[in-house]
Amino acid sequence: xxxxxxxxxxxxxxxxxxxxxxxxxxxxxxxxxxxxxxxxxxxxxxxxxxxxxxxxxxxxxxxxxxxxxxxxxxxxxxxxxxxxxxxxxxxxxxxxxxxxxxxxxxxxxxxxxxxxxxxxxxx
Amino acid sequence: xxxxxxxxxxxxxxxxxxxxxxxxxxxxxxxxxxxxxxxxxxxxxxxxxxxxxxxxxxxxxxxxxxxxxxxxxxxxxxxxxxxxxxxxxxxxxxxxxxxxxxxxxxxxxxxxxxxxxxxxxxxxxxxxxxxxxxxxxxxxxxxxxxxxxxxxxxxxxxxxxxxxxxxxxxxxxxxxxxxxxx
Numbered sequence: 001x002x003x004x005x006x007x008x009x010x011x012x013x014x015x016x017x018x019x020x021x022x023x024x025x026x027x028x029x030x031x032x033x034x035x036x037x038x039x040x041x042x043x044x045x046x047x048x049x050x051x052x053x054x055x056x057x058x059x060x061x062x063x064x065x066x067x068x069x070x071x072x073x074x075x076x077x078x079x080x081x082x083x084x085x086x087x088x089x090x091x092x093x094x095x096x097x098x099x100x101x102x103x104x105x106x107x108x109x110x111x112x113x114x115x116x117x118x119x120x121x122x123x
Numbered sequence: 124x125x126x127x128x129x130x131x132x133x134x135x136x137x138x139x140x141x142x143x144x145x146x147x148x149x150x151x152x153x154x155x156x157x158x159x160x161x162x163x164x165x166x167x168x169x170x171x172x173x174x175x176x177x178x179x180x181x182x183x184x185x186x187x188x189x190x191x192x193x194x195x196x197x198x199x200x201x202x203x204x205x206x207x208x209x210x211x212x213x214x215x216x217x218x219x220x221x222x223x224x225x226x227x228x229x230x231x232x233x234x235x236x237x238x239x240x241x242x243x244x245x246x247x248x249x250x251x252x253x254x255x256x257x258x259x260x261x262x263x264x265x266x267x268x269x270x271x272x273x274x275x276x277x278x279x280x281x282x283x284x285x286x287x288x289x290x291x292x293x294x295x296x297x298x299x300x301x302x303x304x305x
Contacts, residue, residue: 014291015259021237022244022260027150027167028160032142034168040175041139 135183142171145188148261149195155256156199157206158245166198192261192271196253203249236298243293251286254279 035041136144149170153163173194174187181187244252250272257268265283269276 011287011291014294015287017236018240018255018259018290019262021240022155022256023237024147024151024260025154027146028164031146031150031164031167031171034164035142035171038172040172041142 135178135181135187138175138178141174141187141191144184145191146171148188149191151260152192152195152256153199153202155241155244155260156196156249156253157202162202162206163199166195166202170195170198189271192257193273196257196272200249200253239298240290240294243290243297246293247286247289250274250278251282251289254282255286255290258283 032041146167149167150163153166153170154160157163157166170191174191177190181190244255247255253272254268257263257271258265263271265276265279268274268283269279272279
């Protein structure tokens with residue numbers, strides 16, 4: 001065995017000794033007693049205080065997507081309603097203008113007839 | 124990383140189960156870092172109280188174990204720092220040491236070898252001691268130690284190498300079991 005191998009073997013032995021020497025030590029019973037005194041080991045309390053199960057990320061994303069879709073549908077509905085209202089207003093305005101044009105035309109005709117009759121009478 | 128990244132909440136044991144499973148680990152880490160049983164017990168108590176407050180942030184059993192190691196090492200380092208700052212305590216400790224019967228690991232032949240190795244470990248610089256404890260008590264890899272101590276892997280490897288070398292040198296000069304060639 002050369003010097004390097006001897007050194008390596010010695011170091012491995014030393015490491016093995018360390019693993020043995022640094023094994024975990026049992027905690028003193030007083031530690032658990034102190035935690036008990038502070039009410040931290042009351043099982044009922046632990047269960048009551050057990051944190052709520054965190055939501056799955058997938059479910060969270062699904063909820064978010066559903067919210068966005070609903071918002072989009074509602075916004076579309078409102079937009080459609082406003083456009084429909086404007087279209088109806090435009091149609092009503094057109095109808096009024098047509099009625100006014102017809103009335104104006106009829107009045108013009110009547111005026112023309114009256115003017116013609118007046119002119120014939122004077123002759 | 125020593126803990127899984129996937130949330131496995133159903134597999135997170137309750138607080139009491141975590142205390143039962145890890146009290147020995149937490150106490151041993153604190154004890155070897157501080158070399159003081161009373162202080163180690165106080166640190167362990169603080170760590171478990173903090174666990175109680177942070178239980179809802181932990182994902183699974185592995186994460187809880189990683190978290191406990193990290194917080195224990197951090198609290199132990201804080202306690203050592205506080206002890207260094209308190210000059211009065213230092214003098215009291217020094218008086219205690221000088222008042223006690225002189226006993227070095229080499230002279231105290233009745234103590235088991237493991238206890239004498241622990242005494243030598245306590246004389247190492249804190250970062251080297253932390254790395255060696257996590258390596259040989261917890262059997263962690265350098266990567267896992269780096270994650271626990273929140274230090275670069277290269278630094279951890281250096282601490283491990285130097286710490287091991289120094290501890291071996293001290294063992295050779297203080298313990299007859301390690302005298303080269305014996």
